[in-house]
Amino acid sequence: MAQGKLPPGQRWVERPIVYDIAAVPPVDLATFRLRLHGAVAEPVDLSWAAISALPHERVVRDFHCVTAWSVRSVAWEGVLTSELIKLVQPDADVRWVLARGRDGYTTSVPYDGFSRPDSLVAVRMNDAVLPPEHGFPLRLVIPSLYAWKSAKYLDAIEFRRDLSRGFWESRGYHDRGDPSLEERFREGAA
Ligand SMILES: Nc1nc2c(c(=O)[nH]1)N[C@H]1C(S)=C(S)[C@@H](COP(=O)(O)O)O[C@H]1N2
Numbered sequence: 001m002a003q004g005k006l007p008p009g010q011r012w013v014e015r016p017i018v019y020d021i022a023a024v025p026p027v028d029l030a031t032f033r034l035r036l037h038g039a040v041a042e043p044v045d046l047s048w049a050a051i052s053a054l055p056h057e058r059v060v061r062d063f064h065c066v067t068a069w070s071v072r073s074v075a076w077e078g079v080l081t082s083e084l085i086k087l088v089q090p091d092a093d094v095r096w097v098l099a100r101g102r103d104g105y106t107t108s109v110p111y112d113g114f115s116r117p118d119s120l121v122a123v124r125m126n127d128a129v130l131p132p133e134h135g136f137p138l139r140l141v142i143p144s145l146y147a148w149k150s151a152k153y154l155d156a157i158e159f160r161r162d163l164s165r166g167f168w169e170s171r172g173y174h175d176r177g178d179p180s181l182e183e184r185f186r187e188g189a190a
C-alpha cells in the first residue's frame with residue numbers, strides 16, 4: 001500500500017486509538033525476554049540488553065486499524081524482522097508466525113508479511129520510548145497489514161509451518177488482513 005494513500009473504507013485520524021483486550025501488563029526489563037522459537041535452526045531468548053545490541057532502524061509508515069481509522073506517517077524505531085530472521089534461521093517451509101503479548105493477546109501473521117523489509121519490532125514510536133499503552137517495552141509492527149497484527153507487549157514469536165489462529169483471527173477476522181484489499185473478515189467466518 002502506497003504511503004499517504006487511504007485504503008478503501010478507512011478515514012484519517014490524528015493518532016492511534018488504543019485497543020487492548022486486557023489491562024497494560026507489567027514488565028521488569030531486568031528479567032524480560034523475547035522468545036523466538038518454533039520451526040527454526042536457532043531458537044533464542046533475547047534479553048533487553050541483547051535486543052538493544054542489535055541494529056536499529058527507523059521506519060515511517062501509515063497505520064491502519066480494521067475499525068476504519070488510519071494514522072498517517074507513524075515513526076517506529078527498532079529491530080527489523082529481517083534481523084530476527086538472520087538470528088534464528090527459520091526453516092524453509094515456515095509460512096506463519098504466531099506473535100504473543102504479555103497480556104495473553106496472540107495474532108497469526110503470514111510469514112511473507114512478517115518478513116517484509118518494513119516489518120519490525122519497535123521500541124520507539126514518534127521519537128519517544130514506546131508508551132505503556134502502545135506496547136512497552138516493544139511491539140511488533142507490520143505496516144503492510146491491519147494494526148491488529150501488530151502485537152503489543154510482545155514477548156514471543158513462534159515460527160510455524162501451519163496456521164494457528166490468534167485472538168482476532170479465531171473470532172472471524174482475516175488470516176492475512178491486507179488493508180489495500182479490505183481483508184477485514186475471513187470468507188465464510190460467522
Ligand atoms: N498485546 C496486544 N496487542 C495488540 C492489541 C491487544 O489488545 N493486545 N490490540 C491490537 C489492535 S486490535 C490494534 S488496532 C492495535 C492498536 O494499537 P495501539 O493500541 O497502539 O493504537 O494493537 C493491536 N495489538
Ligand SMILES: [Mo]
Pocket residue numbers: 019065066067147148
Ligand atoms: Mo484493532
